Every structure is written in C-alpha cells, then in structure tokens.
Amino acid sequence: MRLSRSAKVVLGVITALVFLFIYTPLLLVVVNSFNADRTFGWPPKGFTLEWWGKAFDSPGVREAVVSSLWVAVVATVVSLVLGTLLALSLQRYAFFGRDVINLLVILPIALPGVVTGIALNNMFTTILGVPLSLWTVVIAHATFCMVTVFNNVIARLRRMSPGLEEASADLGAGVFTTFNLVTFPQLRSALLAGGLLAFALSFDEIIVTTFTIGAGETTLPIWILQNLFRPNQAPVVNVVAVVLIVVSIVPIWLAQRLSGESVGVGGARVKAEKG
C-alpha cells in the first residue's frame, strides 16, 4: 500500500490537531495555576505564585496525599501478588473453568466504575456490616489493579520460551528454584511496569473510592472533588492538578521503558475508569 504524499500530510495534520486537542486543556490548567485572577477568565490578567505557596502550606492536601500514597502502595502490593499468580495459572495450565476465570478478571475493568463502587459499598455496609475505611478502599482498588498486573505478566509469559524452565527442571532445579532463578528474572520488568500502572491507577481513582471510603477520610482525588466548587480553594486545586500532571508522567514513562512493548490500556484502566 503506497500512500500519496498528500494523504500522509493530511494524516499528519489530523494527528497534530488531535494532540493539540489533547494538550490544550492541560496547558490551560498549568497557566491558571499562575493566574492572578480568581475567575480564570481567558486571557490571564496577571502572574502570581500565591496559589503554589498556599497549596504547599495546606494540611488538608498533605493528609490527602499521605492517604493516597498508603492506599496505592498496599493495593499495588496485593495486586502484584494476586495478578502474577493468576497470570501464571491461566497461561500455564488448561483446566475446567479457565474461560470463566478469564472473563472474571476483565469484569472489573469492563463494568463501569460506578457498578464496582456500589457493589462493594453494598457488600460492606448492607451485607457484612463492615465500617468503611481506607482498608475498604484498598480492597476495592486491589480488585481492579490486579487486572493491570495480570495483563502485563501474561503478555510477558506468552512471549517467554517454556524451554528455559524445562531445562532448569531437567537440570534438577526444584519448582521454587526455577521460579527464583529462571522465571522471576524474566518477569521482573513486566512486574515493575504492571506495579507502576497499578499504583498510578489507584492513586488517581475517584469513582470507586467515593463509594468505599470511610467518613472523614480523604484521598487526593476526593480532596480535589470536595474543593473544586469552593471559590476560595479553586486556585489551590489548579496547583494540585499541575503537580498531578507532572507526577503522573514519571510512572507512565518508566512503565513504557520497562515493558518495552505497548502497554495495554486494559491494564491501564480504569483507570479512571474506573474513574
């Protein structure tokens, strides 16, 4: 297939326009974080660093960041373990019910976040009578973060030659030795990529979190949502948003480098997705 030069140029222009569409609103947030005018009309009326100072002095923001980090770390660890076990079992063994489990894993990312949120909220509050806390948020997050890890690990396993593991067994290595010395080293970067994505996913999650978080607890997205509509806080929200944009670049850039392959979005989700 040979595309004419003009066809290529048209495609390039469309791509450039889409990128403009993708980045303009984000740039606007960055500009507004320095905008002296509280209403954020366009064009900006003056430059100020006041909001940045306020954001760094805000105890509410600091507490929210700490909760978010804690939830994201625990959820990532849980999903790393569960996602890896799941990927190993589904990729290596054929068994009755395999397709069902395969479908079960994608459900948390295929169903809207609001469904996951209310299902867990209902189970904790109505059925089990467990009070909502940061722990219930961790359980909820781990459920869909598992998919991210699963996707990354299973993609790597599919490309790994089973010959190495067989050779290791033939040479007398036990199941655990083979895992430690042969399988795990090959999986390491996939695990790191999956873990980073899971972390980012949890750190940004809002929909499922609103349904599973205890009264009085805040994660960073919850803090942003609560302060979005308060005229006095809106400038600080801009600053937090800019920091989030910058910080989010790091894990995605690392994950992309580590996995060395295009990162599946499913993995990515829900992100937000889930919100």
Add this chain to the structure above:
Amino acid sequence: MAQQIQQLPPGAPRTAGDVPRAKANTFSALLHRSPRLRLAGLLTAPALWLVLVYIAALAALLVTAFWTVDTFTGQVSTEWTTENIVTVLTDPVYQRITLRTLWIAVAVTLIDMVLALPIAFFIAKVAPARWEKLLVVAVLMPLWASYLVKAYAWRNVLAEGGLLEWLGAPIGLSSPGYGETAVILTLSYIWLPYMILPIYAGFDRVPDSLLEASGDLGAKPLTTMRLVMLPLLVPSIIAGTIFTFSLSLGDYITAQIVGGTTQMLGTVVYANVGAANNLPFAAAVSLVPIAIIMFYLFIVRRTGALNNL
C-alpha cells in the same frame, strides 16, 4: 532432591539453612510431581479474591435490588419485592435518564472512534519509526493525568469568559456552556486514549508485507484499508469501544463538573447511596448499566476483542 541433601558426606559444611531447605525441597518435589497441586497453589488466592470480593459483591447487589428501605427507620428491609426494578424500568424519569446515558455513551464512543482511527494509523504506519514510541508516550501521558484534572480542565475551557469563548468570538461561535454537549465533549476527551491505544496496537500488528502485497496486486490504499486492514482491526476497535462505552455509561463525576443539570444513571446511583440513603434503589438502577454491558460483551465475545483489553 531431598535424598541428595541427606546423603551429603559427613565432612561437608553444614549451615543452619540446611533443614528448612530440605523441607522446602520435599515440598518442591511434591509440587514438581503434581501439576494439579501447582495449579491449586497458584490459583487459590486470586480466584478466592475474585469470587469472594467481586462476584459475591455483584451477587449481593442483585439481591439487594429486590429489597426496600423502611421509610421510617431508614434501615434496609429484606423483604422481597420487585418494586424498585419496576420503577426503574417503567418510570418515565428513569427511562429518560437511561436513554440519555446510552446516547451520551454511544456519542462519546463514535467521536472517539472517528478521532482515534486516523491518529492510530498515522502513529503505527506513517510516522517514522523513531517517532513512533514518542508519539505513543504522548498519547499515554494524558491518560495518566488525573481524570479529575481533565474534567476540571474542561470546566475552565468551557467557562463563561473562558478559552473557548475567547477562541470562538472572532468566528462568531460561543461555548456550549455546561450541559449535555459539554458532558459528551469532556468524556470524549477523557476516554480518547483508551480508544487510540488498542487501535494503535491493532494497526501495529498488521504486517507491512500484507499491505505491500495488497498494493502489488493493484489495490488502491482505500481498498487495502477496507479489505485487508479493517477485518484485522475489528477486535481492536471493539476493545476500544468497550472502554469508552462502559466508562461513559457509569460516569457521574464529569456530569457533576461540566453537566449543569444533566443527570446520568451514575448520578442517580450516587444520589441514592449518599443523600437519599436508598441502597436497594441504587442497586436496582445499577443493574441497568450491568445489563447493557453484559449484553454488549455477549455480542462481541466471538470477535476476540476481549483478548485485546
């Protein structure tokens, strides 16, 4: 293995690690002999989690939808009734909200598909190889910029006196303001990377030689796209639509931020969990998006799209 360790010569150095190691090796040998046991060891924890946490929660949701709330005490009453479900399905208010939510989800999905196809094609097949990775990262980065930040950014873009009005003024256009159009625009924006990436991955998997062969046999680019690429791309496109469609169907936060008075199914669910304290009704409402998505997954499951998520 276990025997070998016990047969070490008497003079061989022994460390404290020997004993547990021997035990571990017996266990390892057992695992080695029995694939069934190995599978059980791998599968038990994650399967239990998925079933006990997720499936149990979904099942409980279904059951709760058939309960009611005692209007005096505010407690959930476990008497079975189809009242909630009947209300959701027959009350014109909820029918309208369901249709509006569906329309928004379909519109967002179509807009994203139209935007994603050329850009994914450009990145995978036209752009120079050294740009390719950079462009993919450029698509991915905003995916990770917080969902809230993006919805909020659009609140600023669409605001009165905001960027859109400023840009549109010279050509006589104005901002649509906060409402249904704003929700569609913002959701299309937020979920766009979820459509671009699977389609890009799909294009990337189509071998160039196939396209060259088609060209050598005399097919024009458009014919090649229609007859060679499109059939190979269908699973990727459907994978993308699952994301944009499902994510839009459950949204309520974007509707809160830029939707003005626009109500979506998610808004109703959220209001009934929080302010109205009517979990059974919220559960009944949430069955609607579940049913819609399940139906969609059922239709597309044969296309292989589910392996592209």
